[in-house]
């Protein structure tokens with residue numbers, strides 16, 4: 001699949017662009033924080049540099065395989081790298097997901113919902129046949145649940161067996177209702 005590496009989405013406070021080679025080390029640095037790893041790794045612990053390098057490679061590769069993927073999020077005011085947010089559907093995933101991770105020093109500013117709304121709008125425009133977008137969230141991840149609720153997703157009764165010991169909730173937003181509210 002092709003994509004435009006120069007693609008840019010703008011929100012009031014953020015610039016979003018396709019995850020790129022230059023984002024690999026910043027992403028690894030974000031993930032070296034135990035607060036980040038809690039809900040993002042199989043055992044809730046910080047992964048090794050090598051594991052995180054391979055994870056970042058998968059974010060890059062996802063754009064090439066699917067033509068979409070996580071956007072790097074930058075703060076307009078400072079050009080600081082603040083996280084990654086956006087559409088993601090690796091093989092075996094239960095649907096097209098919008099995912100979000102923001103460096104802990106920037107939590108609480110509403111950056112995740114602001115970026116997620118922009119990327120979901122972009123995703124619905126890119127895929128006119130897409131009827132719903134999901135987010136896969138640990139039942140105890142209150143921060144992420146708060147983001148999902150703010151961006152118009154609701155918890156479904158569906159779950160996803162992420163790994164043998166980890167069952168995650170599926171939250172979802174339907175295209176028509178979502179666009180009526182945020183489009």
Ligand SMILES: CC(C)(COP(=O)(O)OP(=O)(O)OC[C@H]1O[C@@H](n2cnc3c(N)ncnc32)[C@H](O)[C@@H]1OP(=O)(O)O)[C@@H](O)C(=O)NCCC(=O)NCCS
Nearest residue numbers: 036039100101102107108109110111112136137143144146
């Ligand atoms: C989930 C996450 C992306 C939210 O990003 P954000 O930009 O802080 O989002 P918001 O500012 O809307 O805050 C969301 C909730 O986080 C909580 N929160 C806010 N500031 C916080 C802080 N400084 N410390 C801890 N939690 C905080 C609040 O409950 C808030 O909800 P509220 O606004 O209704 O009170 C971020 O916490 C994160 O990256 N967590 C680690 C990775 C992760 O869990 N990703 C999601 C996997 S499904």
